[in-house]
Amino acid sequence: MATSTFGTKPAAAPSAGSTLGPGITVEGEISGTDPLVVQGTVKGQVRVQNAVTVDAGAVVEADVEATELRVLGALAGNCVASERLEVAAAGRLIGNVRAPRIAIAEGAAFKGQIDMDVP
Amino acid sequence: MNPSDAATIGANTTVVGALRGDVPLTVHGRIEGSVQLQALLTIEAGATVEADVEVASLTVHGTLTGNVVAADRVTLSRSARVTGSLRAKRLQIEDGARFQGKIDMDEA
Amino acid sequence: MRHHISSQHTLEGTLRGSGDLVIAGTVRGDIVLEGSVHVLAGGSVEGDVQCASLIVEGRWSGNAHLSDLFSAHEGATARGTLSTIRIEVMPGAKLQLDVDMREPAAVAATSPPRTSAPAAVAVSPPSAAPVSAPAPASPAPTTATAAPDEEEEAVEDEAAADPGAADEAARDEGPKSSRKARR
Numbered sequence: 001m002a003t004s005t006f007g008t009k010p011a012a013a014p015s016a017g018s019t020l021g022p023g024i025t026v027e028g029e030i031s032g033t034d035p036l037v038v039q040g041t042v043k044g045q046v047r048v049q050n051a052v053t054v055d056a057g058a059v060v061e062a063d064v065e066a067t068e069l070r071v072l073g074a075l076a077g078n079c080v081a082s083e084r085l086e087v088a089a090a091g092r093l094i095g096n097v098r099a100p101r102i103a104i105a106e107g108a109a110f111k112g113q114i115d116m117d118v119p
Numbered sequence: 120m121n122p123s124d125a126a127t128i129g130a131n132t133t134v135v136g137a138l139r140g141d142v143p144l145t146v147h148g149r150i151e152g153s154v155q156l157q158a159l160l161t162i163e164a165g166a167t168v169e170a171d172v173e174v175a176s177l178t179v180h181g182t183l184t185g186n187v188v189a190a191d192r193v194t195l196s197r198s199a200r201v202t203g204s205l206r207a208k209r210l211q212i213e214d215g216a217r218f219q220g221k222i223d224m225d226e227a
Numbered sequence: 228m229r230h231h232i233s234s235q236h237t238l239e240g241t242l243r244g245s246g247d248l249v250i251a252g253t254v255r256g257d258i259v260l261e262g263s264v265h266v267l268a269g270g271s272v273e274g275d276v277q278c279a280s281l282i283v284e285g286r287w288s289g290n291a292h293l294s295d296l297f298s299a300h301e302g303a304t305a306r307g308t309l310s311t312i313r314i315e316v317m318p319g320a321k322l323q324l325d326v327d328m329r330e331p332a333a334v335a336a337t338s339p340p341r342t343s344a345p346a347a348v349a350v351s352p353p354s355a356a357p358v359s360a361p362a363p364a365s366p367a368p369t370t371a372t373a374a375p376d377e378e379e380e381a382v383e384d385e386a387a388a389d390p391g392a393a394d395e396a397a398r399d400e401g402p403k404s405s406r407k408a409r410r
């Protein structure tokens with residue numbers, strides 16, 4: 001049972017940004033200008049003018065726009081990273097990607113087109 | 120305001136009908152009917168008011184059934200049992216209070 | 228697990244799952260969560276919320292169905308319908324709410340079940356058998372002994388909130404059980 005919250009402050013918010021932990025499923029669109037860390041499931045669209053991390057264990061079925069996109073989990077969707085895209089060894093990325101810099105670690109799974117010609 | 124002007128309805132008293140006034144009223148007993156008070160109405164623990172209530176302010180520790188219009192503030196303490204609608208400028212409800220009805224604080 | 232939606236983010240869509248959610252930004256859509264939803268000052272939620280506790284310091288509008296506490300702080304704006312077990316409102320909160328408070332499930336299970344006592348009265352033959360016959364028809368008496376899980380809680384709430392229905396069910400069964408007893 002929750003105790004009355006008057007006079008108490010919530011635990012300090014994590015450093016600026018959104019975190020959708022494991023156990024959360026989002027169906028819809030996430031947009032904004034802060035970093036985003038996804039550890040759960042997101043279906044829909046992500047348009048963030050900042051870094052997006054698809055963490056280990058996360059499942060993202062969405063088109064993603066970000067400055068930096070790091071994939072350590074599973075991402076299916078078309079991606080545009082205005083600065084860089086990184087797929088870690090445990091990451092799985094299925095979709096077309098556009099980014100000026102790309103790093104795909106050995107062991108990572110990737111299927112799709114890569115376009116590095118960003119003006 | 121002279122404290123001796125305040126009015127009280129004792130624990131073994133029942134008032135049936137329309138009650139009007141402009142001094143603070145503390146109810147320990149029972150009111151059935153209606154209350155119009157340009158002051159603070161206090162319904163003590165153990166008291167029961169079954170009435171529409173129009174007051175300056177209201178504090179409930181007991182039981183109230185009826186619609187409330189308060190010019191200023193309404194406070195429901197943790198022992199309050201209130202059924203009806205509440206309209207007030209300021210509202211405080213303590214955890215433990217039981218309330219059933221509409222809360223309407225939508226003023227510009 | 229604590230989830231967080233930053234003040235600089237907007238989520239349009241539904242959020243479902245476990246854990247607690249702190250919203251500093253904007254959510255337009257429904258939230259179904261096992262834990263608590265906390266709308267910070269400056270945060271805004273437009274949508275239905277089903278969770279344990281909903282704590283509003285910012286803005287919320289929609290329908291809320293809570294299994295624990297609704298709490299509105301100074302500066303909060305809350306509009307819609309609220310079904311909850313507990314409520315607290317701080318001075319300075321602005322509410323426009325239809326409030327329905329339900330009995331806590333634990334109270335309905337452990338206190339002498341209000342619904343089975345009238346059932347005993349309706350089924351006048353003194354033997355125990357007819358009394359137990361109506362029991363399976365109404366959920367509340369049987370869940371008095373069962374550990375409530377989430378589904379049973381909801382059923383208990385409905386049964387507890389509407390003892391009239393259980394009474395009617397008992398009365399319906401009564402005459403049949405009496406006939407059984409006479410045989």
